[in-house]
Amino acid sequence: MLCAFGASFLLVGVFPADPGAGFPAGAPEDRVTSLSAHGTVHMLSGTVGYLALCVAFLVLARHFAALRQRGWTFFARLTPVGVLAGFAASATTVVAFTAGAGLSLLGLSAVTARLTHPARQ
Incomplete structure (x- = not known):
């Protein structure tokens, strides 16, 4: 699932979104x-990609x-x-x-940090 998410980031970087609804800055609000x-x-x-995440x-x-x-179970279910x-x-x-995308990346960072640095018992 994480590989699919990463691959999707590569594709969205190569194929830009159409401007609109005020994004990016200066684009028409329509x-x-x-x-x-x-x-x-x-x-x-x-x-x-985001569904895979x-x-x-x-x-x-x-x-x-x-x-x-x-x-962590609650966090991973709620994200x-x-x-x-x-x-x-x-x-x-x-x-x-932006909030949804940011939340997903913050959540991924938190879980990655947790899994790579397990709590000492």
């Missing part, structure tokens, strides 16, 4: 009514649950909910998308 080919690849790649968090939640680490809620709300504001 919503994009149709996507270009590169915009379509960007959107599909990002969608697949959400699934990875749920797999990690099972790992933490097996270790009886309730706090995909926040990410998907941010993306769902992005239809109304770009800030919601």
Whole structure:
């Protein structure tokens, strides 16, 4: 799942999003009514990548649950909910998308730090 997420980041970097809804800065505030080919690849790649990341968090939640680490289990289960809620709300504001994307990357960083530096017992 994490490899799919990483590959999606490569694709969205190569295929830029169509400007619109005030993104990037200086773009018209109007919503994009149709996507270009590169915009379509960007959107599909990002969608697949972030869904893969959400699934990875749920797999990690099972790992933490097996270790009886309730706090990390809760965190790994809650993060995909926040990410998907941010993306769902992005239809109304770009800030919601940014919050969802940021939450996912912060969550991934936290879990990575936790797994690479386990607590001493």
